[in-house]
Amino acid sequence: MLPNAIILMCMLGLHCAADLCNWTGSGFAAGVDSRIVLQVRLRCTEGSVRWIYPGQALRVVLEPNLSSARRTTVCIKPSPSFRGSSVFIERAGELELLATDGGRPEQQVYCFRADGPHRPAIYLQSSPQSDGPWSRRTMGFRYELLGNRSAAPNLGHSGLQTSCRPCNDTELLMAVCNSDFVVRGSIKNVTHDSERQTSLVEVSAARVYWQRSGVFKQAAASGSSRPVPSWHGRVRTLLQCHVKPGDGEFLFTGSEHFGEAWLGCAPRYKHFLSVYQAAWAARRNSCDFPVD
Incomplete structure (x- = not known):
């Protein structure tokens, strides 16, 4: 905690460049007073923070323009140049350590609940460097605010987790209806990453x-005078699945999440058709789906 810190409001064009979602700024202001904490306010549900020549501390307040934002989950993914810093979250005026330098933090996603009346605030604190305070460094993170979407994975303190059990009909x-992606296709290959404890599923989509977003890419199939477009993409899930x-x-x-697709429900297409057609006949379907 920095109880005597001076809070310096981010002024567009003076110390930083910001829009509603992203912020890029310099820590040179800390050269005037080492107690200065830059404060930034962002109003999107996802974006990025990039801190050049980091000073002592940076406070980022997330204020999305959403009526349902009082109960949500915040996830951050540190940048590859995160080393030499710590991330704290603010709860009731107190700072709680979320992530610190060590290992490979840029390969992890850190999540925390942001319930209650106060907007979520994130502190990014820089560690002193042996090559001087003004060494050329850039640090930061990407962030996402997640609501109670059924397609979202379960979120733990240390990152993203998915359920391995089959989905029921409901x-x-x-x-x-609610997923970020819905794709019909087949599994071409599966590779396992023991370090991240995830599996990467290569999907060939019909x-x-x-x-x-553009997780699945379109390419023309070869070997035909009239090539048929095909889609390819990669989806992550837990290794334990x-x-x-x-x-x-x-x-x-x-x-x-952060440019990666995470697997939710993945039934065989024939099974899905039978479930959807039965729900449609009983008028229990949650949305209309383009059945071929």
């Missing part, structure tokens, strides 16, 4: 119904 019908390559067509759903 969860499946909600997943096709159809992309929708996706929030023991995903293996296999034949058959699946409906892949899930959420996207």
Whole structure:
């Protein structure tokens, strides 16, 4: 905690460059007074913070323009140049350590609940460097605010986690309505990362119904006078889910976080069709889905 710190409001064009989602600024202001803490306010549900020549501390307040933002989860992913700093979260005026230098923090995602009346605030504190306070360094993080979307993975203190159990019919019908991506395709390959405790599933997609960003890329198939476009993408899940390559067509759903797709419900496509058609006949479907 920095009880005697001077709070310096971020002034556009003076110490930083900011929009509603992202901030880039310099720590040169700390050369005037070592107690200075730069304060930044951002109003988006996702974005980035980039601190050049970091000073003593930076305080980032997230103020999204969402009526449902009182109960949410904040996730941050440190930048590759994060080394030499610590991240704290502010709870009731006190600072709680979230992440610190050590290991490979840039490969981890850190999450915390942001319940209550106060907006979530994140402190980024720089450690003294042996090559002087004004060595050329850049540090920061990307952030996301997550609501209570059924397609989002469970969130722990140390990162993203997904459930390995099969989705029931109700969860499946909600997943096709609320997921960041819905794709029909097959599993081409699976690779395992023991360090991150995740598996990377390579998907060859016959159809992309929708996706929030460009996780799945389109390419023209070769070997034909009239090439048929195909889609390819990669989806992550937990190593403990023991995903293996296999034949058959699946409906892949899930959420996207920091440019990566995370697997949610993934039933066989024929099973999904039977569930959806039964729900449609009983008028229990949560949304309309383009059945082929």
